[in-house]
Amino acid sequence: MLNINKVAENETMVFELEGRLDTVTAPELEEALKESLEGVTQLTLDFEKLEYISSAGLRVLLATQKQMSEQGEMKVVHVNESIMEILEVTGFTEILTIE
Secondary structure (H helix, E strand, C coil), rough: CCCEEEECCCCEEEEEEEEEEECCCCHHHHHHHHHHHHCEEEEEEEEEEEEEEEEHHHHHHHHHHHHHHHCCEEEEEEECHHHHHHHHCCCCHHHCCCC
16 A cells, blocks of 8 residues: 655645555556646655555656656655665666655
8 A cells, every 4th residue: 555645835746655665556656646747846755654665666766757857856755774775776776866
């Protein structure tokens, strides 16, 4: 299960993710992002309460990074150790801005 909390302010959008970003929930996040990114120049994905990310979740991150690189910036914040390890092993630390 994945809970998505969106906080929008002008051209800034924060997505707070809670739970698991996997094959079942990745399409839900992908749809929420598609609906929300028009006109957004600063996107922050807050992983503070994210417990797990699968390859399906990584694909959504990659597609979103590509879109945001054309219209602004994307960063990922509050990444826990287990998810950071997945991002490091897959090379996503080279692609994403992680704070």
